[in-house]
Amino acid sequence: MVSNPVHGLPFLPGTSFKDSTKTTFHRSQTLGYRNGYAVVRRPTVGIGGERLQVNQLSQADLDELANKAPMLTYGQLKQAPPAEFIPAHVAFDKKVLKFDAYFQEDVPMSTEEHYRIRQVKIYYYLEDDSMSIIEPIVENSGIPQGKLIKRQQLAKNDRGDHYHWKDLNRGIDITIYGKTFHIVDCDRFTQVFLESQGIELNPPEKMALDPYTELHKQPLRKYVTPSNFDQLKQFLTFDKQVLRFYAIWDDTDSMFGECRHYIIHYYLVDDTVEIREVHERNDGRDPFPLLMNRQRMPKVLVENAKNFPQCVLEISDQEVLEWYTAKDFIVGKPLTILGRTFFIYDCDPFTRQFYQEKFGITNLPRIDVSKKEPPPIKQELPPYNGFGLVEDSAQNCFALIPKAPPKDVIKMLVNDNKVLRYLAALESPIPEDKDRRFIFSYFLATDMISIFEPPVRNSGIIGGKYLGRTKVVKPFSLVDNPSYYGPGDFFIGAVIEVFGHRFVILDVDEYVLKYMEGNAAQYSPEALLSVQNHFRKQEAPAPELENKQTEEPPSTQELEALIDMIQKQLKDHSCKENIQDAFQVYDKEASGFVDREMFFKICESLNVPIDDSLVKELIRMCSHEDGRINYYNFVRAFSN
Template sequence: MSSPPGRGRPFLPGSALRDATKTSFHRSQTLDYRNGCAFFRLPTVGIGGEQLHVNQLSEAELDELSSIRPTLTYGQAKRAPPSDFIPAYVAFDKKILKFDAYFQEDVPLSAEEHYRIRQVGIYYYLEDDSMSVMEPVVPNSGLPQGKLIRRQRVPKNEHGDHFHWKDLNRGMNITMYGRTYRIVDCDPFTQVFLQSQGIELNPPEKMVFDPYTELRRMPLRKYITPSDFDQLKQFLTYDKQVLRFYAIWDDTNSMFGEKRPYIIHYYLADDTVEVREIHEHNDGRDPFPVLIKRQRLPKTFVDKKTTFPSCVLEISDQEVLEWYTAKDFAVGKSTTLLGRPFFIYDCDEFTRNFYRDKFGITDFQPVDIRKKPLEEVPQVLQVIPPYNGFGFLEDSLQNCFSLLPKPPRKDVIKMLENDHKVLRYQVALESPNPEDRKRRFILSYFLSNDMISIYEPPVRNSGIIGGKYLGKTRVPKPGSTTENATYYEPSDLTIGSTVEVFGHRFVITDADEYVLNYMESNAESFPAATLQSLRDHFRPRDSPIPETRKQELDELIVQVQEELKLHNYLNNRNIQEKFHQRDQDGSGILDKGEFLALCNSLNVPTSNVLVNKLIGLCSCGENKINYGDFLRAFPS
């Protein structure tokens, strides 16, 4: 079989020959309708009715073969198992979007700033869609910084919606709780996350800073005019030239203070001052000679408060108005260096020559600082506080004399010699109350320790409970003070005398015979008046009245009459009738108890000192009263 012309030859330029005998070039029909539906069929012949020698496949069959080829090669593919479900709060745990923002607030009533810029950080927590606003701490801002909005879901509008991360972007304003924040930038994680979610980010903006804070960070401008003084020339001229002054610090006014010697060095090269302490052998002080190191010392401050502590003041040219110079040091004058006064009493020869040549000063007479003899210090009297009434006065005073009080010293010899020796007296209470005037007491004086006790004998149906009235104690006299305390002694206890015991007055009406016997045996220790008072009290009633006693009785009667007239006592007729009625035998003598009871019933002022003394002079024998002499004071 012969092949068609040109078949099998390559289509090379100049070698493709056209079949001149071929006249049909139509294509075969591949599109047709069948049962009213359009369909496509593969061509069976080629162009011009040529026979097709290869199997032709449709595009769908070719696509199916391309997809089936891996399956035919490797087998049927297995579908991967679905991934596990991960909740959002686990997937986004600890994933936070951070935006840099700022807000502006007004500053009223301020001349230096009208508004304030405050930088904040807005944090969005992806796990629960909550937000928080934090303000970084700015030192010395005076503002309550830190957490401005705590972590929470921030409401977006009035409909109850909340802010979502889709609502946040750079270069936008966001209003939270009435405050508008301007978002300017975000961190790299936030940028990657938002871009991965298909959000187109706005370009970042430049952060705005607070103008007043930036102004404070700028250093203060100093307007200093350069001085005409040449410090280099001063250094070259006065290098290694030092003025030496000898001074003392007098601290004797304080407790344990003393005078301590010092040397003041003034360096002419740079106007600095150094103070050194002079140590003596075995002075007991630490071996640190430098009291003030070499430095410039301020003389006058610009505006220093007296209450400001100088130890924490950082001295600079702004705080000091004037510094110490060589003109401020002179012999015989005091200089205050850093709050401590120094008295300059001498200087060396170089210092004298310098002041003579530089300032024309020639008076360098040294001052004698030797210790002066101690002056007699006036004795300071110790102020004793008032007695509080607790315990004995001598025992309480020991608390004022010593930190560890000691018991007062006792007269042991007196206690041994007068042990169990007691002087007993009968006393009556001097009171405006008639019932109290009838009360009788026993006053006991203990010679061993000069203490007094008072006992009231119980009287039946008197309505008064008897017993101990005053315990053993020392009784001070009226007018006695804590500094000069005086107490009652046996010489003060006479018949008819008044004893004031802590505000209560008692009149001595009787005494034991032991009192008279004791005083007569120790007559040199007692006044004659005290002894005579007891002798007159115990004189027998039938003994004649001495002339001196009669004269004393007449004078006393006159005084009693004047006293009674002064008190308007006019019951003279009634008193004489009562006494004569009571004296049934007409002896002119009554028992002392009966006599006092009758006087009390007649309201005779027996508590009066003069009346009591008259009763004592009218006594005759023990417990007997010659009322005839007594009635002479009450003429009818």
Template sequence: MSWNWNSHGLPFLPGYTFRDVTKSAFHRPQTLNYSKGYAQAHRPTVGIGQDPLLSELIQQEINELTFDTPDITYGSSDQSLVNDFIPAYVALDKKVLCYDAYFQETVLFSPEEKCCVRPVVIYYYLEDDSMCIVEPRVENSGIPQGKRIKRQRLPKNERGEHYQWKDLNVGMDLEVYGVKYHITQCDSFTKEFMESEGIVLNDPEPMPVDPYTKRRENPPPSLTKASASDNMHQFLTMDRKVLRFLALWDDTDSLFGETRPVTIQYYLVDDTVEINEVYERNSGRYPFPVMMHRQKLPKKVKPKFESFPSCVLEVSAAEVDEYYSPKDFQVGEKIKLLGRRFLLYDCDAFTKEYYQKNHPDLEVKPIEVPKKTDLLKERKKEIPPFNGFGSAEDSLQNCLSLVPRPAKKNVVKMLENEQKVLRYSARLDSQNPGDEDRQFILSYFLSNDMMSIFEKTTRNSGIIGGKFLKKKRILKPGSTVDNSEFYSPADFAIGATVEVFGHRFVLTDADRYVLKYLEANAGPIPRQTLDSLRQKLSVGTANNQPADQNGHDVAEPSS
């Protein structure tokens, strides 16, 4: 007899419940899923540890006791389609109602105005029924403006109710935190949304004009005489208007001085001047661009104050007869500010327009100044002459950089011309009678354009033969480091003279391989060189001079 540990037919009384000792899973079922990035909860289908739910068992017993027709044969009785549930934060996302409104603020202690009209914009977010009120900023208003009420649900009354979109309409008063906002109009999206919900909006109202702003547009006539300098008018009309000049500071009189580029700003709002130095990368100077802070520069000081040590104390307005004005800054001319000379060579577009409108008698003539790159091009680097140690290319790298790098080599040429050597017989052109019988073999390596000279051993000559010159690139006479020209196969004609470190060698003969190679690559080779080789080698062939399979003479040693 086997016990059914999952049986639910026993009464749920103490002593009638049994624990399944074979059960090992006791986790709860998952009831939270994510669909399209949103969390959605659903009812569990199984119980703890994958046990069937009690409600499902009861429903199965009721279905067995009733004689309903099964759904499999005749279909389900509920044929209605259930629409997918869309939450409000998805359906109403980024849908905002916008209303234009205003409120009146009482002005105290002012005989000219009693109240001012301040326009605002009311935003209603359908997503969560929150609202925010923003006041547009007005330039130079002197009033802190911007967001008046941050986004939140606004209270409607003392009973805890909040404003809904059904409560808003054009022409109504919206009282929030003791301030009454009057709605005048709305945008097109708000109107369409309200009409779709069956709410008829009132006619839009015009925004009232602020009485103080209207009075400022048409000021009353004044019988007082205007002052020579109206600081308030200058502040309102010239705010954020700056004349910008490009100049060169001539500092050549000081030790290690030079000409430095600067910018001069003249602020029309208060007639102050500021000088900033143009910072350049890798200039070797600290990045302190402010050369002179913003201040009024005196042009003429009263005579009784000229001897006063102004370098100790600042010059006050009572000591100055005249300050620098825009008339003193003329493009193309020199100006002296605080003992420093500046050349104004250009200005920006606003400065040119300002002078054409206010000072047409002053002609703006931008001048061209040499750039720093042009000056560096004029100062061409002088490379010292080759000292003879190593190769000329390696010595040149020590002049180009602090850490020399190896000179680049033509790898393709080295691979194509590997083990290709042109050999010539030569004699030493010397005034010494003992050098007449000395014979040399000059080898030219096509892979790296180097030369080597080998001296033949002559018995009883008193001169030890062997390597006369190791592999090295030889410069032609008269060539410099800047315009270096090396010996090439085009220079090796029979009878030609090759000068190597003060020694003059005359070429007397060559291998047949030399003629074969030069005829195959006759492009850069002069015709005279080829004719001299053909004439010499044709005589050697007539004399039946032995040679190996590569065209090299047997009698000539290989270096």
């Protein structure tokens, strides 16, 4: 840069020259942006980048210029704008002056003190010029303390003036409602505020002391402790200290007894015991809180005091050798009080700390006394007595009013009127039983078995129903869990034991063969093969079921019994309405007999179940010597 040759000349006309080397003439920017807002920026250089040859003003000068009102040489002066008004409740919100003071109170009727000093706090609220006086509460002082004068504007004189903060200072007396308070000190905020307002504060003073309180702060004189226990010291030391124990009283061994919870309080101040009940919601008991009122509990009585009327007179020290103390209450041990044995299972934290400091007992246990549910008892049925079925007998143990055992309804609907019939012989060493034949009927709907013995004339044995419908238990099966005979146990040559009697299967119906072939999974291959081979070998009906020739006609009793059984078991057969008319068409002479070939043709056309065991037996009993069959008795079995 070329130096200015005219530098230092006075800025007068004729002595100012332009700088020919100057090429920039722009002004510096006075506006800028900060955080997105436009702000004023003071320029540091002049026009064209020239350095400003002026002194920068200080902050004090700037404040003085900002507050200085301009004055015009000519014309009327402009008034300065009024200052912004701020109300007192906003400016002095939550600003309180605090003073420490005391007042002296006379004690007229006392030999130990003539007056007392009561220390107070004086609060002055700047927002509304109100005052309040509060006396701190001292424990066991016996004097009503707290708020002496509630917050309000206090009168200063009789003219209606009120106390102002200008009237308050350290080391002065103020009279409020007849009491003179002497202010001794104030807090830091009060001192700063008053000094800022131009008030000169007096030096702080010491708070006056109460002579009676100071007298009791002196060390006690030493004297010999009396021989008896100092109850006053116990009261002052253990006041409001109570040991709390949690206990139970287990009375479940007695009739209608139960386990009940209690809280035992032991008052250290006078060694008294209190027992409180723990009530639960809906426990059914009257809401009495106390089981035993607070009293001293004797532990060992004098022998002569056993007959002492305790229910009338209180027990004194003359009747008691030893009282219950805190060392007798230990967690985890039983404690007998007035004949009841309580088991202490827990205590509160204060009690644990007391036992640790006083007796050195640490880690008192917490015993779990929650009642655990007993293991479920396995329900066992009583032994089977042999009457009826096991299922029927078991229903008497499940309900007071027994109900019928549940039935398999679907099985009953599917297998309704489905009966499997077998011809069996009795296996017996008695000669008279060798020729006896029995018809087994197995009902698929209920798995029951019935046995019918066809009557035989002049046999000496009364035939008819041998066994009613019932389930037959297999031999060597458990009494409580019996196993019953099923369809798979019946085949040619099978031995069926029914209540000690053994039967051998000799013959079956054709329906049995069809059922076995249709349900081959229920039968063993040997059983199915035995029935199939039996029907292949038969060229004619089995002689046991159908005797073509009989030496003697059947008796009326045997015939009626067989007809009655057929009517009960085949009552739903569809051929019973027109069977008599069909036989009468071929019986031109109305003799009541038809030949054997014609008889079976008519039965086949009318869908008569001639392969049934009972029907075969009826045909045998209705057959004549000449080969004809009496259809009158046969028709009676299929009619109403």
